[in-house]
Amino acid sequence: MSEPYDVITMGRIGVDIYPLQTGVPLARVETFGKFLGGSPSNVAVAAARLGRRTAVITRTGQDAFGDYLHQALGEFGVDDRWVSAVAEFPTPVTFCEIFPPDHFPLYFYRQPKAPDLEIRGGELDLDAVRAARVFWMTGTGLCAEPSRAATLTALRARSAAQAPDSPGTPRVTVFDLDWRPMFWGGEAGDGGSARAHYREALAHATVAVGNLDECEVATGEREPHAAARALLAAGPELAVVKQGPAGVLAVHRDGTTAEIPPLPVDVVNGLGAGDAFGGALCHGLLAGWDTERVMRYANAAGAIVASRLACSSAMPYPHEVEQALADGVAGAATGDGVAGAATGPTP
DSSP states (O other), X not given: OOOOOSEEEESXXXXXXXESSSSOOGGGOOOEEEEEEOHHHHXXXXXXXXXXXXXXXXXXXXXXXXHHHHHHHHHHTEEOTTEEEXXXXXXXXXXXXXXXXXXXXXXXXXXXXXXXXXXXXXXXXXXXXXXXXXXXXXXGGGSSTXXXXXXXHHHHHHHHHTSTTSOSXXXXXXXXXXXXXXXXXXXXXXXXXHHHHHHHHXXXXXXEEEEHHHHHHHHSOOXXXXXXXXXXXXXXXXXXXXXXXXXXXXXXXXXXXXXXXXXXXXXXXXXXXXXXXXXXHHHHHHHTOOHHHHHHHHHHHHHHHHTSSOSGXXXXXXXXXXXXXXXXXXXXXXXXXXXXXXXXXXX
């Protein structure tokens, strides 16, 4: 078997069609840009930008947009060997409107069904999933079959590989809570029916990451410290609660706590900031940094992307994150305000 991947992500992919004009409703936008999108795919891009060997498990339509996504993944240095086509469904596209600093409506086109929800357990390379140093999955992957069963199959394989009597280096399994009620159909409601699926996945995760809304869906708790405790009780060793302008809270089962304020940033587009945070989180965990350093680094990466227009192509390089940390601001921030970079909604 080849060298294990640093990061394998699993789940959503699509094409982001973003306005090249800000402060303009879609009805009046005249120019758009085309970008690779989908939260776990963006996380793989973000980790690759930071020097990690990454791959994504997902599916596209058998169409021109699917071809584009293969091309984009290759250009970003993300292995696409587990990106396959589904003839029946088109590659999803997502539009957004950009009204800084905190209003970025998203319009998902994933009907009649997104190909990434057709990932099947029997087609997974479970040896590679087990061996990956970090495996990243999302709540959206639990919203429909066969993706739900495939995601749980991958998680169970990871758990078996990390059993006390299983030799090898401990592996990190990240559950990005990623609550998207519009993807759950009749199961959405207040998230109650989804909570059982989330709890099943949490039992196999070593790290849980989510904003306050997502933590509430997963645990029923919204107060940050209570939500973190509830996440840890469900199985993970590290709970990361993103709080927008209030920063990020990280609580480890060993009692370590880190509360990190956001970096000042002039927000251009908050979409994708959470994915930059995720890729940087993976990078810091792989580097063996302490919890506070990981959170500061991830927070800075998210703030940088919030200062830029795009998502995938905006992911920062290591020198950019280090510069933001040294300066104490992200991008061209004036310091007059802060953004919840770590919590930005992502396509």
